Amino acid sequence: MTIGQYQILSKIDSPADLKKLNINELKQLSEEIREFLVDAISKTGGHLSASLGTVELTLALHYVFDTPTDKLVWDVGHQAYVHKIITGRRDVFHTLRQFGGISGFLKRDENEYDTFGAGHASTAISAALGMATARDLAKDKYRVAAIVGDGSMTGGMAFEAMNNTGLLKKNMIVILNDNAMSISPNVSAISNYFTQLIARPEYNRLKANVWDLTGKLDAFGDRLRKLAVRLEDGIKVIMTPGMLFEAFGFRYFGPLNGHNLPKLIKLMNEIKDLPGPILLHVVTQKGKGYKPAEDNSQKLHGVSPFDKVTGISPTKENILPTYTEVAGKTIVELAKANPKIVGITAAMPDGTGLDFLQKELPERFFDVGIAEQHAVTFGAGLATQGFIPFVAIYSTFLQRAFDQVIHDVALQNLHVIFAIDRGGIVGADGPTHHGIFDLAYLRIIPGLVVMVPKDEKELRDMFYTATKYTKGPIAIRYPRGTGLGVEMPEKMYEIPIGKAEILTTGKDVAILAVGSMVTHSLQAAEILSEQGIDCEIVNMRFVKPLDEQLLFNLFKRFNRIITVEEGCVKGGFGSSVLEFISQNNFNNLSVLNLGIDDSFVTQGSPQQLYELLKLDPKGIAESVLNFIKRRSE
Numbered sequence: 001m002t003i004g005q006y007q008i009l010s011k012i013d014s015p016a017d018l019k020k021l022n023i024n025e026l027k028q029l030s031e032e033i034r035e036f037l038v039d040a041i042s043k044t045g046g047h048l049s050a051s052l053g054t055v056e057l058t059l060a061l062h063y064v065f066d067t068p069t070d071k072l073v074w075d076v077g078h079q080a081y082v083h084k085i086i087t088g089r090r091d092v093f094h095t096l097r098q099f100g101g102i103s104g105f106l107k108r109d110e111n112e113y114d115t116f117g118a119g120h121a122s123t124a125i126s127a128a129l130g131m132a133t134a135r136d137l138a139k140d141k142y143r144v145a146a147i148v149g150d151g152s153m154t155g156g157m158a159f160e161a162m163n164n165t166g167l168l169k170k171n172m173i174v175i176l177n178d179n180a181m182s183i184s185p186n187v188s189a190i191s192n193y194f195t196q197l198i199a200r201p202e203y204n205r206l207k208a209n210v211w212d213l214t215g216k217l218d219a220f221g222d223r224l225r226k227l228a229v230r231l232e233d234g235i236k237v238i239m240t241p242g243m244l245f246e247a248f249g250f251r252y253f254g255p256l257n258g259h260n261l262p263k264l265i266k267l268m269n270e271i272k273d274l275p276g277p278i279l280l281h282v283v284t285q286k287g288k289g290y291k292p293a294e295d296n297s298q299k300l301h302g303v304s305p306f307d308k309v310t311g312i313s314p315t316k317e318n319i320l321p322t323y324t325e326v327a328g329k330t331i332v333e334l335a336k337a338n339p340k341i342v343g344i345t346a347a348m349p350d351g352t353g354l355d356f357l358q359k360e361l362p363e364r365f366f367d368v369g370i371a372e373q374h375a376v377t378f379g380a381g382l383a384t385q386g387f388i389p390f391v392a393i394y395s396t397f398l399q400r401a402f403d404q405v406i407h408d409v410a411l412q413n414l415h416v417i418f419a420i421d422r423g424g425i426v427g428a429d430g431p432t433h434h435g436i437f438d439l440a441y442l443r444i445i446p447g448l449v450v451m452v453p454k455d456e457k458e459l460r461d462m463f464y465t466a467t468k469y470t471k472g473p474i475a476i477r478y479p480r481g482t483g484l485g486v487e488m489p490e491k492m493y494e495i496p497i498g499k500a501e502i503l504t505t506g507k508d509v510a511i512l513a514v515g516s517m518v519t520h521s522l523q524a525a526e527i528l529s530e531q532g533i534d535c536e537i538v539n540m541r542f543v544k545p546l547d548e549q550l551l552f553n554l555f556k557r558f559n560r561i562i563t564v565e566e567g568c569v570k571g572g573f574g575s576s577v578l579e580f581i582s583q584n585n586f587n588n589l590s591v592l593n594l595g596i597d598d599s600f601v602t603q604g605s606p607q608q609l610y611e612l613l614k615l616d617p618k619g620i621a622e623s624v625l626n627f628i629k630r631r632s633e
Contacts, residue, residue, distance in 0.1 A: 003091060006032045012086050015062035015113075026063070026261050030055045033082055034289040036093075041081075044096045045305050045428065046104050049287040050149070051081035053179050053258070057282055058082040060264035061145065061175075064272060070143040071115045071131050075124035075152040077105030079177060087113035097428035099604030105432055119432020120400065121370045122155025124148050125174055129161055132170040143272060144170075149177025149284075151347055154369030159248075165277045166249020173271065173278045174250065177258065179286040245279040254281025259288060320482040324421055326456045327478065328353020330463045330492075331390050331419070332360045338467060342382060344368065344391045346375045352392035352421050372397050376404035376416070383414040388467055392419040395435025395477065396426075402441060405473075410445045413472040419463070423452070423477035424516060424566035425610065430603030436596050438477055439514075440571035443544045449474040449497060450543040452573075454518035456483030458541070464492035479516050479566070481606065500547035506536035509624060510558040514540050514573050517564040517594075520610070523617035528624060535624070543573045551580055560631060561591045562624055566615060569595040592627045594620060 003010045008025055009032040011017060021029065033055050041048045059082070061072055067087075074080040084102065085093055088111060095101025103110055105119040116127040128146035135142055152158055153176065165172065242252030253271055256263060264282070271278050287293025335341040335357060342364040349355040349367055358365040368375045372393055379389035398405070398420055409416045423435040442450050449469065453459040459478050466474045503518070504525065513521040518539045525535040536558070540547065555561070561581075563574035574593030581589055596613055610616040614623055 006036060008032055009036060009085075009090065012090065014088055015067050015086060018059060018063050018086065023262055023265075026059055030059060030261065031289070033059075033085060036085065036090075037081060038290050040093050040096065043305055044094065044098060046081070046096055047078040048290075049293045050078040050179065052290055052293055053284040053286045053288045054079045054147075054149070054177060055082050055288070056259045056261045056264060057147070057175070057177060057284060058086070060261060060268055061147070062086060063265055064268040065143060065145065068113045068115070071128070071145070072113070073116050073124045073128040073131065073144065073146045074106055074118055075146065075148040075158075076118050076121050077103070079147065079149050080106055080118075083113065084111070087111055097430070097603055099602070099608045101603070103430055103603060104428065105430065117432075119429070120397065121152040122148075122157040124152070125158055125161035125165060128172055128174070129165050129168065129170060132172040133168065136170065143173070145173040145175060147175045147177060149179060151370050154347065155371055156373065162245070162248040162250065162277075169249065169276050171275055171277075173280060176254070176279060176281045177284055178255065178281060179284045242279075242281070245281075248277075250277045250279040252279050252281065254279075255283045256281065258282035258284035320485045321456065322482050323456060323459060323478045323480070324351065324353040325356075326353075326459055326483060326488075327392070327419055327421065327463070328356040330460045331392075332356045334463060334467055335361055335364060338388065340386060341388045341390065341467065342366065344375050344379050344382075344389050346370060346372045346393055346397060348392070348394065348397075351394065352419065354390075354392050372401040373404050376401040377408040379416045380404070380408040380412065380414050383409075383416050384412075388415055388417065390417045390419050390463075392421065394422040394433070395420050395424075395438040396422065396433050399437060399441065405442075405448070406445055409473045410447050413447055415470055416473045417463075417466045418473065418475040420475055420477040422480045424479045425601065425606050425613075426480045427606050427609070428603050431600040434601050435477075436567045436601060438475075439543050439565060439567040439573050440575070442475055442477075443573075443576060444571070447472045448544065451476045451495075451541060452515035452543060453478055454513075454515060454539050454541070455486045457486050457488055458495075459483075460488070461493050461495050465495045465497070468494050469497060477515070484519060495541065498542050498545040498547055500538055500540045500542065500550050502550075503537045503539055504535070506534040508534045509560045509562060509628065510536045510538065510554050511562045511564060511620075511624070512538045512540050512554075512577060513564040514543060514566075516566050517615065517620075520615065520617050520620055521564050524620035524624065527617060527621035531621075531625060533625070533628065540573070543576060546576060546580055548580065551577070552584070555581070555584075555586045555589060559588050559590060560628065561589055562627070563591070563593050563595075564615070564620060565595040567595055568598070569593045570598055590627075590631050592623065594623055 008029045034052060037048065037051060065072065074083065089102055092102055097104040106114040106117055108114055108117050118124065124146040125148060128144045132144045148158060245252045251274065253267065256267060271280065331343055343354045343357040344366045345352050345354045346368055347370045349358050354365060368378060375391055375393065379391040382389045420438055423438055426433050426435065439450065442448060451462045453462050462476045466476060503522065511521045511525065521537050525537055528535055563577050565573040572595055574595060578591060581591065594615065601609060611619060
């Protein structure tokens with residue numbers, strides 16, 4: 001791919017260059033950008049479908065608004081690739097989501113046009129309102145627009161922000177990018193005509209003049225005002241879904257075809273300086289302009305590298321099952337044996353493996369949308385009536401429901417099972433999506449059992465164990481990617497709560513590991529054995545409760561202890577071991593906690609990041625060797 005093959009895109013180095021183009025040139029640019037997107041993402045992978053759907057919308061925004069002085073606040077990064085391309089990152093777009101490259105999401109420290117970092121959904125309106133309020137406090141003059149789409153309006157935070165925006169009556173615009181992932185539009189010629197009518201300056205001047213005039217006519221004027229409101233509202237109820245937004249205090253315009261550049265530009269120009277909160281509802285097609293994505297926008301939402309002609313990613317021969325697949329199929333197996341088991345996901349049926357339950361037992365599958373807080377409390381409600389909910393959520397997104405895990409589940413000691421996918425390093429999605437905080441934020445919650453499997457067989461056994469555990473909530477945290485290929489017996493076994501297992505015995509140092517780091521530690525032990533160091537490897541399995549009896553015995557035999565976890569060191573598994581050591585006065589021990597230091601982890605392949613963090617077998621062995629040398633000096 002060479003940028004020179006794109007006649008107009010090759011000349012767009014910033015949004016200022018857009019303003020030199022006429023409408024026909026903007027339309028040609030739209031097609032070039034779509035071709036550029038498909039070409040680039042077919043090589044790097046990324047979120048394709050949503051950005052294909054926002055090409056015209058993005059061009060119109062930067063054409064009409066004076067960015068970066070005017071602030072565009074994007075909700076998540078799925079829809080913002082075009083924004084990246086036309087704001088100076090075109091020539092480095094081939095590094096998207098790569099180690100050392102540009103992020104797949106919005107990052108304030110990457111580019112001045114990225115006004116707010118965004119990897120999680122439903123944040124844009126809140127952030128935009130904060131910027132609009134800051135503008136007014138500073139007596140500044142810039143405009144603020146939030147672009148919300150790809151299902152983000154299913155998140156309650158978006159509605160909390162709309163409610164507050166309507167109350168504060170700040171001058172700002174919310175653009176609802178409706179790509180059939182959230183609100184079903186009512187698009188028709190007459191509603192488009194009505195939208196154009198109420199956006200026209202003449203209409204708004206007339207409305208303002210009538211309002212001022214009737215305000216001087218006392219009671220008669222009030223009656224005229226009420227009649228005018230009922231007339232306008234009545235038309236909107238018939239022809240548009242705008243009354244919902246107007247109830248929040250927004251003036252509503254739409255729905256409008258989000259691929260019609262002339263109309264988008266015209267309407268944005270007419271509403272950009274209207275007073276008060278404005279909501280513009282545009283309808284776009286996810287995957288627009290690329291047939292494989294149009295035919296299956298969900299499949300090509302987030303993709304690995306793929307064939308441009310077919311849209312299909314190459315398959316690997318004899319690929320091992322992923323932890324997600326094992327989790328999903330195990331839940332189906334357990335649900336068939338127990339009619340009380342149900343599954344809950346927050347807009348991620350495929351990502352969590354609950355699509356298997358959706359197909360097999362649809363009446364016991366619940367997708368609540370991008371609403372993790374609701375998902376957890378919904379599960380708590382089911383649990384009060386004797387059902388056993390598997391609440392399947394990515395680790396990074398479960399953070400959003402921390403209070404609900406505490407207040408609605410743990411405090412009431414309810415039997416809710418948290419199936420926490422994407423624990424640890426996830427790769428190219430980077431710091432907003434790595435699941436590195438879960439062990440720390442979960443283990444502090446009273447009554448919550450936290451399990452971490454070393455392989456896919458142990459994952460099955462932990463799911464089975466969780467259904468048998470009736471004393472309260474239980475969490476199983478497992479990684480992204482394929483399993484280890486271990487033997488998978490049909491029968492599942494119940495693991496005694498809080499019991500670890502010694503995998504190899506040794507005499508020089510004890511390595512206590514959880515999850516994926518168990519295998520890495522075993523491999524590190526082989527490297528260390530070549531240096532004459534004999535390691536004992538323990539699969540702790542439980543971050544909470546710890547196997548205290550095993551630890552008592554272990555700490556009597558070893559004075560050098562290593563803990564290894566794929567999560568943050570501060571407050572994590574290693575910290576729990578240190579607390580145990582302190583509480584039980586094991587004063588003669590030397591301890592090294594390996595994990596992720598007090599920092600966010602960049603993007604890259606898991607292998608690259610393990611090496612960076614020294615959590616690959618070689619890095620663990622090197623850390624242990626240095627630790628032993630320091631203690632021997």
